[in-house]
Amino acid sequence: MAMEQIIFTDLDGTLLNHYDYSFEEAKEAIEYIKISKSQSYLEIRIFFKHIKKQFPLKGFGDMSVENVRELTGLSEESAKHSMRRNFTEPFIFEGVVDLKLLKDEAEKEGLEIVKGGRFYHVISQGQGKAKAMMHLTHLYEEYFEKKFTTIALDDSENDFSMLQAADVGVLIPWPNGEFADINTENIIKATYPGSKGCNKALLEILDAS
Incomplete structure:
Protein backbone atom coordinates (compact mmCIF):
# COMPACT_ATOMS: atom_id res chain seq x y z
CA MET A 1 0.00 0.00 0.00
CA SER A 38 5.42 30.60 11.19
CA GLN A 39 7.02 33.48 13.13
CA SER A 40 5.70 36.14 15.52
CA TYR A 41 4.94 39.46 13.84
CA LEU A 42 5.25 41.59 16.96
CA GLU A 43 8.88 40.66 17.62
CA ILE A 44 9.66 41.19 13.95
CA ARG A 45 8.10 44.68 13.89
CA ILE A 46 10.01 45.70 17.03
CA PHE A 47 13.24 44.68 15.33
CA PHE A 48 12.24 46.34 12.08
CA LYS A 49 11.51 49.70 13.71
CA HIS A 50 14.92 49.58 15.35
CA ILE A 51 16.87 48.48 12.28
CA LYS A 52 15.35 51.21 10.07
CA LYS A 53 17.52 53.69 11.95
CA GLN A 54 20.58 52.02 10.41
CA PHE A 55 19.30 50.86 7.02
CA PRO A 56 17.04 52.47 4.37
CA LEU A 57 14.24 49.89 4.54
CA LYS A 58 10.48 50.07 4.18
CA GLY A 59 8.25 47.26 5.38
CA PHE A 60 4.59 46.50 4.85
CA GLY A 61 3.93 47.88 8.32
CA ASP A 62 5.27 51.26 7.15
CA MET A 63 3.28 51.39 3.92
CA SER A 64 -0.11 52.71 2.94
CA VAL A 65 -2.62 50.53 1.13
CA GLU A 66 -1.80 52.44 -2.06
CA ASN A 67 1.94 51.70 -1.63
CA VAL A 68 1.22 47.99 -1.37
CA ARG A 69 -1.11 48.10 -4.37
CA GLU A 70 1.58 49.78 -6.49
CA LEU A 71 4.19 47.21 -5.50
CA THR A 72 2.01 44.12 -5.85
CA GLY A 73 -0.75 44.94 -8.32
CA LEU A 74 -3.33 43.77 -5.78
CA SER A 75 -6.84 45.18 -5.50
CA GLU A 76 -7.50 47.52 -2.57
CA GLU A 77 -9.24 44.79 -0.58
CA SER A 78 -6.51 42.23 -1.25
CA ALA A 79 -3.81 44.76 -0.37
CA LYS A 80 -5.51 45.42 2.98
CA HIS A 81 -5.59 41.68 3.67
CA SER A 82 -1.90 41.32 2.80
CA MET A 83 -1.04 44.05 5.31
CA ARG A 84 -2.66 42.18 8.19
CA ARG A 85 0.54 40.39 9.08
CA ASN A 86 0.81 37.63 11.68
CA PHE A 87 4.23 36.26 10.88
CA THR A 88 6.79 37.70 8.42
CA GLU A 89 7.49 41.30 7.40
CA PRO A 90 8.02 41.85 3.65
CA PHE A 91 10.18 44.87 2.90
CA ILE A 92 12.02 46.77 0.18
CA PHE A 93 15.29 48.70 0.06
CA GLU A 94 15.01 52.47 -0.34
CA GLY A 95 18.72 52.93 -0.88
CA VAL A 96 22.01 51.05 -0.85
CA VAL A 97 22.09 48.36 1.84
CA ASP A 98 24.93 46.18 3.08
CA LEU A 99 22.95 42.94 3.02
CA LYS A 100 25.53 40.97 5.00
CA LEU A 101 25.54 43.56 7.78
CA LEU A 102 21.74 43.61 7.81
CA LYS A 103 21.65 39.82 8.12
CA ASP A 104 24.21 39.95 10.93
CA GLU A 105 22.06 42.45 12.84
CA ALA A 106 18.99 40.28 12.37
CA GLU A 107 20.86 37.20 13.57
CA LYS A 108 21.76 38.98 16.83
CA GLU A 109 18.02 39.25 17.53
CA GLY A 110 17.24 35.66 16.61
CA LEU A 111 15.85 36.66 13.22
CA GLU A 112 16.71 36.01 9.59
CA ILE A 113 16.61 38.04 6.39
CA VAL A 114 15.49 35.97 3.40
CA LYS A 115 14.75 36.83 -0.21
CA GLY A 116 11.39 35.89 -1.65
CA GLY A 117 10.15 36.10 -5.20
CA ARG A 118 9.26 39.79 -4.93
CA PHE A 119 10.35 41.12 -1.53
CA TYR A 120 12.91 40.49 1.16
CA HIS A 121 11.40 39.20 4.41
CA VAL A 122 12.25 39.26 8.11
CA ILE A 123 11.42 35.93 9.76
CA SER A 124 12.16 34.29 13.10
CA GLN A 125 15.44 32.39 13.05
CA GLY A 126 15.14 28.65 12.75
CA GLN A 127 11.37 28.82 12.44
Missing part, protein backbone atom coordinates in the same frame (compact mmCIF):
# COMPACT_ATOMS: atom_id res chain seq x y z
CA ALA A 2 1.41 3.42 -1.01
CA MET A 3 2.32 5.82 1.78
CA GLU A 4 -0.06 8.77 2.15
CA GLN A 5 1.25 12.25 1.39
CA ILE A 6 1.12 15.67 3.00
CA ILE A 7 1.64 18.59 0.62
CA PHE A 8 3.13 21.93 1.64
CA THR A 9 3.34 24.90 -0.70
CA ASP A 10 4.45 28.47 -0.90
CA LEU A 11 1.79 30.95 -2.05
CA ASP A 12 3.15 33.83 -4.18
CA GLY A 13 4.61 32.51 -7.42
CA THR A 14 3.78 28.89 -6.63
CA LEU A 15 0.17 28.13 -5.74
CA LEU A 16 -0.70 31.69 -6.78
CA ASN A 17 0.48 33.30 -10.00
CA HIS A 18 3.19 35.91 -9.62
CA TYR A 19 1.35 38.84 -11.20
CA ASP A 20 -2.39 38.30 -10.78
CA TYR A 21 -2.31 36.03 -7.68
CA SER A 22 -4.76 33.66 -9.36
CA PHE A 23 -4.92 29.96 -8.40
CA GLU A 24 -7.37 29.12 -11.20
CA GLU A 25 -4.97 26.70 -12.90
CA ALA A 26 -4.25 24.85 -9.64
CA LYS A 27 -7.82 23.99 -8.72
CA GLU A 28 -7.31 20.27 -9.33
CA ALA A 29 -4.46 20.21 -6.83
CA ILE A 30 -5.93 22.57 -4.21
CA GLU A 31 -7.78 19.87 -2.29
CA TYR A 32 -4.51 18.09 -1.51
CA ILE A 33 -2.61 21.09 -0.12
CA LYS A 34 -1.72 22.08 3.43
CA ILE A 35 -0.10 25.51 3.89
CA SER A 36 2.60 26.11 6.50
CA LYS A 37 3.60 29.41 8.08
CA GLY A 128 10.91 28.89 8.70
CA LYS A 129 8.70 26.67 6.63
CA ALA A 130 11.01 23.66 6.85
CA LYS A 131 10.70 23.52 10.62
CA ALA A 132 6.94 24.13 10.48
CA MET A 133 6.58 21.38 7.89
CA MET A 134 8.54 18.86 9.94
CA HIS A 135 6.66 19.76 13.12
CA LEU A 136 3.25 19.40 11.50
CA THR A 137 4.26 16.14 9.84
CA HIS A 138 5.39 14.79 13.21
CA LEU A 139 2.01 15.71 14.71
CA TYR A 140 0.18 13.95 11.88
CA GLU A 141 2.31 10.83 12.25
CA GLU A 142 1.87 10.77 16.00
CA TYR A 143 -1.90 11.24 15.81
CA PHE A 144 -2.56 8.79 12.97
CA GLU A 145 0.21 6.38 14.08
CA LYS A 146 1.68 6.02 10.59
CA LYS A 147 4.30 7.59 8.35
CA PHE A 148 3.59 10.17 5.65
CA THR A 149 5.50 11.25 2.56
CA THR A 150 6.04 15.03 2.45
CA ILE A 151 5.85 17.00 -0.79
CA ALA A 152 6.93 20.66 -0.86
CA LEU A 153 6.61 23.22 -3.66
CA ASP A 154 8.23 26.65 -3.86
CA ASP A 155 9.77 29.12 -6.30
CA SER A 156 12.34 31.03 -4.25
CA GLU A 157 15.65 30.50 -2.51
CA ASN A 158 14.36 31.55 0.91
CA ASP A 159 12.44 28.27 1.22
CA PHE A 160 15.17 26.03 -0.12
CA SER A 161 15.42 24.34 3.28
CA MET A 162 11.78 23.26 2.98
CA LEU A 163 12.41 21.70 -0.44
CA GLN A 164 15.47 19.91 0.93
CA ALA A 165 13.68 18.65 4.03
CA ALA A 166 10.71 17.25 2.11
CA ASP A 167 10.71 13.72 0.74
CA VAL A 168 9.84 15.27 -2.63
CA GLY A 169 10.79 18.88 -3.38
CA VAL A 170 9.49 20.79 -6.39
CA LEU A 171 11.05 24.05 -7.59
CA ILE A 172 8.64 26.24 -9.56
CA PRO A 173 10.14 28.53 -12.25
CA TRP A 174 9.63 32.28 -12.31
CA PRO A 175 7.38 33.86 -14.97
CA ASN A 176 10.42 34.39 -17.22
CA GLY A 177 11.12 30.64 -17.17
CA GLU A 178 14.24 30.91 -15.02
CA PHE A 179 14.72 29.18 -11.67
CA ALA A 180 16.04 30.41 -8.33
CA ASP A 181 19.80 29.97 -8.11
CA ILE A 182 19.91 27.03 -5.73
CA ASN A 183 21.29 23.51 -5.75
CA THR A 184 18.52 21.52 -7.40
CA GLU A 185 20.05 18.08 -6.94
CA ASN A 186 17.26 15.68 -5.94
CA ILE A 187 14.69 18.45 -6.49
CA ILE A 188 12.14 18.31 -9.30
CA LYS A 189 11.94 21.32 -11.62
CA ALA A 190 8.38 22.15 -12.63
CA THR A 191 7.56 22.79 -16.28
CA TYR A 192 5.47 25.93 -15.84
CA PRO A 193 5.47 28.91 -13.45
CA GLY A 194 2.78 29.70 -10.90
CA SER A 195 -0.42 27.77 -10.37
CA LYS A 196 -0.16 25.89 -13.68
CA GLY A 197 3.27 24.50 -12.80
CA CYS A 198 2.21 23.72 -9.24
CA ASN A 199 -0.86 21.86 -10.46
CA LYS A 200 0.93 19.84 -13.15
CA ALA A 201 3.88 18.85 -10.97
CA LEU A 202 1.75 17.86 -8.01
CA LEU A 203 -0.71 15.79 -10.02
CA GLU A 204 2.15 13.98 -11.77
CA ILE A 205 3.74 13.12 -8.42
CA LEU A 206 0.45 11.87 -6.99
CA ASP A 207 -0.34 9.85 -10.11
CA ALA A 208 3.05 8.16 -9.91
CA SER A 209 2.73 7.24 -6.24
